[in-house]
Each structure stands twice: as C-alpha cells, then as structure tokens.
Amino acid sequence: MDSHLKAKELLEENKTFIEKPNKQWFLKVFILAVLICIGLYALVLQITKGHLITGMRDNVVWGVYIVNFVFILGLSYAGALIAGIFHLARVEWAKPLQRILKLITVFALIVGPVYILLCLGRPERLLNLFLYPRIQSPITWDLIAIMTDLIFCIVYLYFTYIKDFALLRDNSANLNLYGWRKKLYKFLALGYQNTPEQKKLLNRALDIMAAIIIPTSIIAYSLLAWLFGMNLKVGWHSAMTAPFFVLSAVYSGIALLIIIMWIYRKTQRLEKVFTDNHFLYLGFSLVILSLFYGYFYFSQYITDWYNIQETTNRLLSKYMDFSQYGIHFSVAIFMVAFLPSIIIGVPWFRSINSIAITSVFVLAGLWVMRYLMIVPVLETPYLPMQDFRESWVHYSATWIEWSLTIAGIAICVLFFVVASKLAPIIPISEMLEKKGENKFVIFYKTRRKLSKG
Amino acid sequence: MDMKPKYILTTALLFLFFFYYLPAKTTAAANIQKKTKTRLKVYYEKLANSDKKISIILFQGTGKKMKGIENAELVLTTFDLDNERQLTTIYTDANGNAMLIIEAKYLFPKDERGYSVVKVMYSGNDSLKAAQKKVKFMDLNVDVSFEIVDSIKLITVSTFEIDSIGNPKPIEGVKLNIGVERLFSTLYLSKIETNKKGIGTMEFPEDIAGDSIGTINVIVKIDDNDDYGTITKAKKINWGTIVDYSNVSENRSLFGDEAPLWMIISVFVVLAGAWYHFILAIYKVLKIKKIEPKILNEPL
Secondary structure (H helix, E strand, C coil): HHHHHHHHHHHHCCHHCCCCCCHHHHHHHHHHHHHHHHHHHHHHHHHHHHHCCCCCCCCCCCCCHHHHHHHHHHHHHHHHHHHHHHCCCCCCHHHHHHHHHHHHHHHHHHHHHHHHHCCCCCCCHHHHHHHHCCCCCCHHHHHHHHHHHHHHHHHHHHHHHHHHHHHHHHHHHHHHHCHHHHHHHHHHHCCCCCCHHHHHHHHHHHHHHHHHHHHHHHHHHHHHHHHCCCCCCCCCCCCHHHHHHHHHHHHHHHHHHHHHHHHHHHHHCCCCCCCHHHHHHHHHHHHHHHHHHHHHHHHHCCCCHHCCHHHHHHHHHHHHHHCCCCHHHHHHHHHHHHHHHHHHHHHHHHCCHHHHHHHHHHHHHHHHHHHHHHHHHHHHCCCCCCCCCHHHHHHCCCCCHHHHHHHHHHHHHHHHHHHHHCCCCCHHHHHHCCCCCCCCHHHHHHHHHHHCC | CHHHHHHHHHHHHHHHHHHHHHHHHHHEEEEEECECEEEEEEEEEEEECCEEEEEEEEEEECHHHHHEECCEEEEEEEEEEEEEEEEEEEECCCCCCEEEEEECCCCCCCCCCCCCCEEEEEECCCCCCCCCEEEEEEECEEEEEEEEEEEEEEEEEEEEEEEECCCCEECCEEEEEEEEEECCCEEEEEEEECCCCEEEEEEECCCCEECCCCCCCEEEEEECCCCCEEEEEEEEEEEEECHHHHHHHCCCCHCCCCCCCHHHHHHHHHHHHHHHHHHHHHHHHHHHHHHHCCCCCCCC
C-alpha cells in the first residue's frame, strides 16, 4: 500500500481525536481549569501575604517548589535526550513515541522553571539576572541553558509537526474542523509538498536539531545539577551529582513515557500503535535503569558513610531514623531501585498494566528521592542552628505549595489535551517513512565513501 | 376511629415544635450575639542600645485557630505608686502585633520592690471582648568588658541595678548567653551565671573568624527572665581570627569580579556552536517554502 494511502487510513482511524471537541473534552478542560484556578488563588495569596504562608523559612529556603523544578526539568531533558537518540539511531519501533517525547520536553520546560519563580521572595529581582549576569555563576549558566534549550526544543517540536500539518492541510476536507484550524495547518505546513528536495531539507534540519538537542540536554541538566554540586553542603557537594541527575532524568522520562503511552492506548484505543512490544522494551529499560540507579545511589551513600564528618553522619542518620525520614527513604528507594526488577523482571508479574503501574510508583519514588536530596540537606547545616523556632528547622509544605504543585501538573496535562486535539499524538508521516529512506545526514557521505572504497 | 383526632393533635403539636418553636428558639439565640474572647501577650525587652521594647500580640482563639486581631487600639499605662498614668496608644498590625520602643533616657516609675509595671488594655468591640495584661520588670544593667590575663582572652559581664540613690547594686545568679554575631544569626559560645559581685567571666576561644581586621561583635543575652525580661548587649572587639576575604576571592575565581578566560571561551564556543547549527536547521526549513512546487504534488 502507498504511504499516502496508509497515512489517510491512520488519519481516518484517529480523526475523532482531532476533530471538533465534544462535551467530554470540554469536561476534561474544565476540571483541569478548576485545578489551575485553585493554584492561581494560592499564588495570589502567596504574593500578597508573602512566603510566610508556605513552609519555607530562613533555614530551609527550598521546599516542594524546587523539588518540582528539578523533577520537571529532568522529565523535559529526558524527553529531548531520548527523542534525539531514537531519531539519530533510526530506531524504527520508537517512531510512534517521538511526538509524546517531544511534547513532554516542551511542556515540562515551560512549566518547570515557573517553580523557581515561586521560590523567590522578590520575583521582580529576577530581571537583574538578565541585566547583570555573571558568567561565573552556575545560576547564570542554568538560565542560559534553560532559555537555549527551550527555544531549541520548541523549534525541534515544530519541525517534527511540519509533515503532519501538511497531511492535515491536504485532508482537511474530510475532517470536521473549524475554519481557522484549516488556515492554521496551511500556514504551519510551510508549503510542504513532500517533494524529494523538501523532504531532504526537512530531514536534514531534523537531524541537525536532534544532534544539538542531545548535548544541550545533557549540558543543561548537568548545569542544574551543579547548582547543587558546587555548594559545599553535605549531601550535595559531590562529583557524582551531575551524572546522577542525568541518570535520574532518563529514568523518570522513560517512566512518564510509559504512563502517557498507557493512557493514550486506553483512551484512544491505540493498541496497534503503542504495542505490547513498546511496553516490554521500555519496561526492560526501566529495569536496567533501576539497577543503575541503585548502583549510583549505593556508591554515593557508601562514600558519604565512610566519611566520619559529624554533619555527614547527622544527615545520613536522618535517612535511617524512622521518626524523621526513614519511612520516606525506605519506601522511595524500594520503589526506584527494586520494584521494577520484581514486577517487570519476574515474568509472572509482568503485564502491560503492571508495567504502567510500576512506572507510576517509579515516578512517585523519584520525586520523593528528589525531596530527600533537598529538604533534609537544608535541615542539616554545618553550623548548629540556634535561636530558631521548630518550624524554621523542620520544613513542612503547606496547602499553598501542594495546590501550586497540582496546578503545575494540571497545566502540563492541559497542554497535552490541547496538543492532542490540534494534531495526532502519533507522528503519522514519520511512522510511514520507509526504513533507510531518511539517510543520516552526518554519516551519509562517510557511508558513501566507505561503500565506494 | 376515636383515636384519629388524637393522632392529628399529636402530629400538629410535633409539627409546631419542630418547625416553629425550635427554629424560633435558635434564631432568638443567634440574635443575642456572643462576644469572642480575646487574649493579650506582652513581652518586655531591653535592646542593645538600652532602649526598651514592649511587644504585644492581641489574638483570638488558641492553637491552630489562633488569629491576630487587626487594627485594634491598645492603651498602655504605667503605675507611679498607686496612680495609673497613660503612656501612649498604639494599634495592632494585620497579624495582631504591636510594638512600642521607649528611649533609654525615659525612666519607668518603680514600686517599693523595684519593679516597673506596664499595663496593656484592649477595650473590645461589638463582637470581641475586652482584654488586659500587665508586664512587670526590673531595669537591669549589663556591662561587657574584655581583658587578657596570662594570654587568655576573657569576657567579663557585670549585672547591676541602680538603687534609689543612684548607686549600682550587683545582682547575683543572672544566667547569660554569650555569643558572636554571624551572618544570619548569633553563634552562642557559652552560658554563664553571675556571682555575688554580679560578675561572670568566660574564656574567649581563639578560633572564631572575624572580619579583615579580626573584629567580632560579642552578643550577651538574657532570655525571657522572670524579673528582667529579655536583655541584649553587644560590644565589638578585634579578637577574631583575621580572614582576608580578598585572598579568598583570588583563590576561588568563581567568586572573583572577572570570569577566567577559559570559562568565557568555553561558554562562547559551546553557545556559538549550538546556535550556528540551530540557525542552519532553520535556514533549511525556510528553504522548503521557497522551493514549494507551483503545480501541486500528490497530496500527502
């Protein structure tokens, strides 16, 4: 069957999800909007009453907001990194996952940095970072990295949509769409007609973007890690921080990808697209990453444990003390380092649903591990804390912080709901490209020379 | 059949009871509005410059339901023998807090035992009950001096009251916290207690970091004493170890005024490389529009 006929067939199968929205769609948007409004109310309260209504105090100056910032940016960089690698390595089975990965990247990169603004007591002073940047400061590095990555990722996402916009433009007559959407597809398709020259140009642009997105993501997340690693604080000051951050990001990105795939498979009946094999391959990746995570964490822990410094011992004892963070630590480390090996590793437990549920636990566990990396460390300074009230020493998030956290998740979900209405959640055109049709731009000439030789 | 009027009567009475009498009673009760109890907390503190501070919190409820009362008028009075004399009137802020700072030169009248009393009164309103609270304190003086005996650095603190004829009277058994001022809070070094002469001493450690000439600010504090309230005294001395911060900056270029050359070059090479390829990719995509065939290709 010709590729354009296959494309039409795939578009026909998925047209209900991109055509004019129904009541169910509006209900989803309404629920998400309510959650976002609660978050906005909390934000207004926080701005008018100050940070006193959050759990953050002089000593523990970072709380749930910074945990969300680190965690969500990790998901973003993971999305970019995995998408870039899959694209450049021409992984055929991973083609249907490309769009989800790129959407995770962009949406997380938009929402994540908002949490750093919520941490600021005087957010208007953020402007000074642009007016008076110091190239020596890891905060400036991170600012440059996030801005660069955001621009690159938005443009990369758009490039991957061009073929599908052209497909929608050419088939809009058969679809029940609003008039403005037809005009939008025509404009965004950039006159793409799938001629060999156009295809070559677009594929080269995609290859270049994929190639620069991979190092950009690794550098950007490493820079974020160095915000912690460059601190002389116990628990942060380690050469392991950046590699550990990147590993955690990829791990959480795969877990989120499985969850989103599972949701779309269930709600849009995409069993033919997101097949059992996708879940198995990504599930096994989770097992491998969980073992790596366990190894990295153990390596970090035992190095710290051998350190006889008093402050280090105080911090580590908090992770083992069940009256402090013992329960959080035990449950989280079980979820991230052992659970995938048990549920996905043992065939008896393994199923599509169990892989998805394990991913939910892994994601939750990784969030808690981020929390444990930040809050207990801030509660354990080198100098003893004196003349402080209890609430200054022990951090406890308030409903303001939780509602803004939920609002952030709701915004990401809302973006997904809107994006999957605007265009198919699977890259139809890309999926239908024949194997070997899209030659890899960087090694193309090298391969030709080799074959001649 | 005879029983029927009885049932009707009973039902009617119950109806009247539930739908007229009980709601009427509840409404009547609601009309007599209960006033909410208010509470006051008053603290006395003598500041480092010898000014006196009266801190007040006016609130309703307790525990998690505790809520400050905003913009309430508080009348402060003091007692000269049996005569009550008004000091001033102040208002609470949004959290129910109010504060009065009295200059050191103002002398509070004392009773026969040497105590001064400040009374804070809140007169209440339509919904809030009135409240009042007294705080009683003695005016204790704290002096800090430094001496070196046999190469040992000693901080000496003396505590005394001024009697009615103006002579200092040493006070024994006063517990004092001694510390040094750090960036965010005080680092406490020791707790001492004054002897019969009203004097307490403490050996100053050799390893406390000072500024570029070794100056440190020694803080002596009495915390919430039953008789004297909270008293803070501060005095500077160059007993700290000298920390030359300019050298620190040179050694750790990350915090220097100028970024090292390798860092500037690295950042610009990485950014230029990334942005060059980014612009190249955009250029290629924009060319798609330019080479759009005029005769439509087979639809996608």
